[in-house]
Amino acid sequence: MPISERDLPGVIAVPRSLLRAPDSFGGTRDGDCQRGAPVLRGGRIAGLTAADGPAPLVIPRLTDPHCHLDKCHTLPRMGPVAGDLATAIEAQLADKQHWTEHDIRTRATQGLTEARAAGVGTLRSHVDWGDQTAPPLSWHVLRDLAQDADDITLTLAPLTNIERMCDPATADAIARKVAAVGGALGAFLMDQPARAEGIAQMFRVAERHGIALDFHVDEGLGDVNGLEMVADAALACGFAGPVLCGHACSLMDRDADAFARIADKLARAGIAVCALPTTNLYLQDRRDGTPDRRGLTRLRELRAAGVRVLTGSDNVNDAFCPMGQFDPMAALHLAALAAHLDPPMGRWLPMITTHAREALGLDPGYVETLPLSELLLSDAADCATLVSGRARLWRLTGAKESRS
Numbered sequence: 291m292p293i294s295e296r297d298l299p300g301v302i303a304v305p306r307s308l309l310r311a312p313d314s315f316g317g318t319r320d321g322d323c324q325r326g327a328p329v330l331r332g333g334r335i336a337g338l339t340a341a342d343g344p345a346p347l348v349i350p351r352l353t354d355p356h357c358h359l360d361k362c363h364t365l366p367r368m369g370p371v372a373g374d375l376a377t378a379i380e381a382q383l384a385d386k387q388h389w390t391e392h393d394i395r396t397r398a399t400q401g402l403t404e405a406r407a408a409g410v411g412t413l414r415s416h417v418d419w420g421d422q423t424a425p426p427l428s429w430h431v432l433r434d435l436a437q438d439a440d441d442i443t444l445t446l447a448p449l450t451n452i453e454r455m456c457d458p459a460t461a462d463a464i465a466r467k468v469a470a471v472g473g474a475l476g477a478f479l480m481d482q483p484a485r486a487e488g489i490a491q492m493f494r495v496a497e498r499h500g501i502a503l504d505f506h507v508d509e510g511l512g513d514v515n516g517l518e519m520v521a522d523a524a525l526a527c528g529f530a531g532p533v534l535c536g537h538a539c540s541l542m543d544r545d546a547d548a549f550a551r552i553a554d555k556l557a558r559a560g561i562a563v564c565a566l567p568t569t570n571l572y573l574q575d576r577r578d579g580t581p582d583r584r585g586l587t588r589l590r591e592l593r594a595a596g597v598r599v600l601t602g603s604d605n606v607n608d609a610f611c612p613m614g615q616f617d618p619m620a621a622l623h624l625a626a627l628a629a630h631l632d633p634p635m636g637r638w639l640p641m642i643t644t645h646a647r648e649a650l651g652l653d654p655g656y657v658e659t660l661p662l663s664e665l666l667l668s669d670a671a672d673c674a675t676l677v678s679g680r681a682r683l684w685r686l687t688g689a690k691e692s693r694s
Contacts, residue, residue, distance in 0.1 A: 298667070298686065302328050303345040304338070305636040305673055308643055310656035316340075322636030322673055323347070333661045347668040347676055349639065350655050351411025351685065352618045353646035356504075356536045356564050356602030359398040359415040359435075359444075360428040362616075363607045364388070371609045374576040375509060381609035386418075394431045401606060401616050402435065402442065408617035409666045409683040412443040414504065414650055416476060419450040423463050433471050445650060447476035447504040452488035452516075458495075465495040474534070474650070475499075478506035479516030489516075489523045502532045502651045508540040511574055511583060515540065517563075521555035529559075532651040536564040536602070538587040539574055549588065553595035562649035563597055565589055566604035567624040568614040589629045600646045601625045618642035623679050636673040662686040 303323040306312035317326025317338030325345045326338030335348065364385050365371065371381045398415075405413055417429050425433075429446065436444035448464055455461045455477055468475050475496050479485050489505075496503050507516045517538050524533055535556075541549060556563065565587050574585025593599050601621045606614040622642050625631060631638050640646070644654035657665065663686060670681035 298328060298330075298662075299344075299346055300327055301325065301341045301343040301345045302335075302338070302348045302667075303672075304335075304348050304657050305639050307636050307640050308349055308657050310654075310658055315658060320345075322634035330662075333663075335658055335662070335665070337658070344671070347670050347673070347681075348657060348686075349666050349668065349676070350643045350657060350660055351664050351666055352409045352642050353650070354405060354410050354413035354603050354616065354618045354621075354642070355534065355562075355600050355646045355649055356566060356604055357401070357405075357413055357415050357616060358605050358608070358610075359401045359432055360389075360394060360417050361605060361608040361610070362401040363397045365607045365609065365612055368609060371612065375573050375610075378573060378609040385609065389428065391427060391431055394428050395435070398432060398435055402439065402444070404606075405616035406442060408615070408619065409685065410442065410616065410618065411664060412445075412647060412650065412652065413616075414445045414447060414474065416447050416449040416504070416506070419448040419464065421450075421454070423460050425467050429467070436471065443652070446471055446473040448473075449506065450477050451482065452477040452479045452485045452492075452505075453482045455488040455491050456484050458491060461491045461495045462498075465499045465501060469499040469501050474502035474504040474532075476504040476506070479508065479519070480510065481514050485516055486519055486523075489519055490527075493523050493527050493529050496531060497527065497529060500531070502534070503529075504534045505536065507535045507538050509537040509570070511539055511543055511585070513540070513543065515544075515552075517541065518552045518555060521552065521559050521561055524559035524561060525555060532649055533559065533561045534564060534600075534649045535561055536604075537566055537570060538563050539570055539585055541588045541592075542584065542586070549591060550595070553592055553597055556592070557596040561597070562600055562645070563587055563592055564600040564602050564649070565625055565629070566602055567621060567628055569604040569611040571624070571628060572611050572613075584628055586625070586629050589625065589631065598645050598649060600641045600649055602646075618646070619677065619683075620679060623677050626677060633674055635677045638677070639673065
């Protein structure tokens with residue numbers, strides 16, 4: 291449950307990666323954190339003074355850059371669903387017969403409640419758009435939930451076939467609906483023959499309407515490379531808005547030269563890449579026995595190349611993932627295990643906080659720039675314990691004048 295700012299401990303630790311100016315924040319460096327007594331001004335932690343004692347962590351509320359509130363918690367009525375991506379798509383489409391306004395609202399509200407409990411302050415939900423030009427029922431329901439949520443920032447992105455975006459009128463009509471709610475224009479790319487034209491059209495209408503772009507890209511292993519097409523299109527038009535690409539699993543099959551070429555383009559275009567470990571580890575490399583391929587993108591190599599990398603919850607209790615949870619820290623924990631994201635763990639926390647917010651086109655939200663109400667307190671003694679999932683998180687509330 292939330293705690294008041296008057297209960298903020300006398301000594302805290304803040305991960306250096308979550309500070310705008312860690313070297314001038316004060317306190318004492320302790321590994322990948324700054325430790326000390328908090329100095330509060332104007333309802334914010336303005337800095338630290340040197341102090342000893344147990345120091346629980348303070349971090350921003352979490353950001354989930356990629357989830358599916360319209361699909362969540364549908365699995366119980368489907369029965370067992372086990373198979374690859376195509377099997378999951380077929381099962382989820384069949385379930386849409388149950389998608390009434392009440393059903394969507396009930397399930398999505400449950401998902402938002404779970405996200406809040408996990409410390410989430412910002413999330414983006416993709417919404418299946420189908421083949422029509424007009425918004426589907428789920429878009430209207432989630433739009434209303436986003437407007438009613440006064441303690442969480444929910445942004446929306448339509449999910450449709452990239453080839454539908456080849457038609458200028460269709461792309462523009464969907465972009466107008468997206469712009470009206472401050473969302474991002476989205477589509478999924480695999481091996482569609484006309485995907486290059488669809489991508490180019492999306493950049494054109496996104497620039498016209500001043501909106502962000504968000505692609506499901508290359509959600510599979512093998513010889514697909516929509517990711518490079520997106521980077522090429524962004525560089526060709528000089529797109530200034532944020533671009534986020536989720537999945538990008540096929541980077542695992544690029545050789546060293548091809549990867550270096552693609553990563554360089556992504557870095558120059560400022561495109562962020564989001565790994566979705568729960569769903570991709572579950573669906574990718576399906577075979578008779580135990581899989582020996584990781585259903586992930588190349589997180590470590592992308593980061594080393596200067597590409598902003600993120601991780602998100604993706605699917606929760608639906609045909610695409612029978613488990614999962616609306617918890618970015620759990621997603622980071624799984625990504626760390628599967629992708630060997632080695633300590634110090636503080637350097638990976640921006641994947642679910644500051645870098646994730648920037649990838650959504652928002653202010654990064656560093657600890658010293660946020661009001662106390664947008665911060666979380668953890669009983670973890672260090673960042674490794676925080677990411678391990680063994681730590682509790684509380685939301686700080688309210689504001690209190692300076693304490694020094």
